[in-house]
Amino acid sequence: MRMITLTALAMTLMAGRSDPLAGRIAGPPVDCVDLSRINGPDIVDAHTILYRQSGKRIWVTGPVGECPSLRPNDTLIVEVHGSRVCRNDLFRTVTPGLSIPSGICRLRSFVPYDRP
Template identity: 50%
Template sequence: MAGCTSSAELQTSREAEAQRDLGEALKGRVAGKPQNCLSSSQSTNGPQIIDAHTILYRDGRRVWRNDLAGNCPSLDPDDILVVELHGSQICKNDMFRPVDRGSQIPGAYCRFGQFTPYVKE
């Protein structure tokens, strides 16, 4: 039992990893004006799930940060996102479900927030 990690230690470790991943992805970039929608063709590389409330998409030089409309507790960095598209854009308040890659069990519905572009200076 001495080798077991407590729940609090595991949570702290995950939060530190998420902050490190976010910092690396946005390093040297400046935030632009948030947008309500992102063309599905702009989200060519992603999603990169940072944590239960942050997802990144990449489009060439830009990194699009989405701070979800609310916490998505079932969202894990290794999940697959199943997005309900209504047209050719992903928009604020559109719904998605994270699906566990191993078990293929879907999690609860979550909603996107605004998309903030980050570009290199």
């Protein structure tokens, strides 16, 4: 149920621009992703953050619960411990032109979306 909701939400919110998840298949969620293998993050909306691993895989995560300060074009500052970004890692955002970071939010699990 959650994966379907994420896909539908991401597709709806990316209307008008190329959908990076189009044609991809969701896999089982994982708790951590190796930072040396990913690029990003790209904030889609208040519920969706994308990390790109390659042309084949995109990881989808977002905040646990509400994170009203999470908006496209903001800068994401993640508190990473070690070489992986993980579920429950804390993050803040900074809006361009402002120097005060937002309140603290936590990351959910990471769902891989692969090209078949």
